[in-house]
Amino acid sequence: MRLALDGDQVAYKMLLAALVPHVRGRVRHVLARAGRGQADVEDIVQETLLAVHLKRATWDRSMPLTPWLNAVTRHKTIDLLRRVGARGEVDLDDAVETLAAPEEGGERQLDVHRMLSALDGRQRHIVEQVSLAGRSAAEVGGQLGMSEGAVRVALHRALKKLARTFKGRTDANR
Amino acid sequence: MRTDDMLELLVQDLPNQPRPVSAILLRWWPAAATLAGGGFLAITGVRPDLIAAGLTPTLVKLMLGALIALSAISGALDLSRPEAQASAASKWLLAVVGFLGLIVATDLLRHGLDGWWARLFGKGIITCLTLVPALAALPLVASLTILRRGATTEPMAAGALAGLASAGLAILAYGLFCNEDSPLFVATWYSLAALIVGLAGAALGRAVLRW
Known part of the structure; x- marks a missing residue:
């Protein structure tokens, strides 16, 4: 650590x-x-x-x-x-x-997709590219014509938003 | 998203290193208090008889304010760690209680019980109970905003400590203005004013320090 x-x-x-x-x-x-x-x-x-x-x-x-x-x-x-x-x-x-x-079954996946929809288009693209495709911030930046720093800022905002969505989700989606 | 995919996100975000809460708090919280207290004193001025009245009563007020501020803010900072517990974080407040006891005992030993009523109820009660919370408002908001970066599992206690600490800083400014010098007055009404801000902090903390 x-x-x-x-x-x-x-x-x-x-x-x-x-x-x-x-x-x-x-x-x-x-x-x-x-x-x-x-x-x-x-x-x-x-x-x-x-x-x-x-x-x-x-x-x-x-x-x-x-x-x-x-x-x-x-x-x-x-x-x-x-x-x-x-x-x-x-x-x-x-x-x-x-x-x-079953663990990590279809139900759960749907839930997370709904959470990702809280992000705006660019944030969501960055999150998906980094998490699902395993690209680095620099690679995603090259793809989007953004600097690595700008991608990092967007990613950080997206993570904070995800954390807030986690909190709100239970009330909203159940 | 699978848990493994999420790890990738977190690893890519590692270069966004958060700064420790204490570093930010110790910079901006006193600044907010200086702005509020300094602004207040710039308008009203310190009491005209600051020297003539003897410096001891004012020193007692300043020591009380500093003691409350230091003991409460160290507790609030401690509580920004999730594993910290409210009881342990609040233990420094015992120093404040001890100091209050000392103030009251000194007063009673010197003057006895005769006229304690008059020494307790001065003319400045309303002023004290209004101005101390008013001066504490800005530093309280500043400290709560910064403590949101922390991860307290005791939001009410952390908010209460932030409120008490902000009242402590407010007392540093108010003590230079207030011309009620009876130790009984100071021990009672300054403490009550601080408790009011502490309660406000607890209520606000409960709402804003959750994560």
Whole structure:
């Protein structure tokens, strides 16, 4: 994490990949303790990773990483439970979804496409090129006739918007 | 989007390095307070009898303001980390409580209980309860705006601490203007004014410090 925070992208990628199973385990644990279905696990994992990324400066380098990571994960999981819980009649929905939808199934994909539609055309293009096609900011810039810096700014705004959409989505789309 | 695809997004965004909350806060929050407090004193001026009244009462006010500001802002900064807890972050406020106790004890030891009523209720109560929150408003908004970059899991407590801290800075300016010197007055009404701002901060924090 320390290397990653200094801007080492390879280290950062390895770190994030290593965090995923841990975060997924924590999310499952918190959901199970709340007596909830596991249908939202992958959504919460992604929302947590986004938060880990956007809030990484709040980790104090002199402290161990795990308590910080667990606090972010717990916060995001409970936040979703609270939003969903306020709607009522959720347990049945979730139970049905858990039975019906395999992990990362069609239902989830649709949800994310709806989220991406919150972005404007250019932001969305950048997000898709980087995430799905695996291009770097410089490559996408060449494609769009934008500077690498401008692509990065657009990408950063898109990520913040995605984080806000994650928060609003539960109320809007359910 | 699969989780692996999202990692690609985050990795490409790594060069946008966020700065630590403390660095931004310690730069802009005092600036907002200086603007509000300095502007206020530029209009009203400090109390004309600042020297004549003896400097001790004013020093007590300034020490109280500084103590509230420092203890509360360090707590608010602490709470910008998600794993921090409200109780631990608030513990420095005990220093403020101790200082208030010292002020009251000094007053009572020196003057006894005779006339404590008159020493408690001065003429400046309304002024104090109005001007301190008014002067704290700008630094409160500034600190909450900056704390939004943090990741507190205790938004009400973090907002309350930001409110108390901003009231502390407001007291630094107001203390140079206020001519009520009774320690009982200062300990009671300055604290109440700070608590009002703290409550406002808690309510605002609950709304704006969620993430």
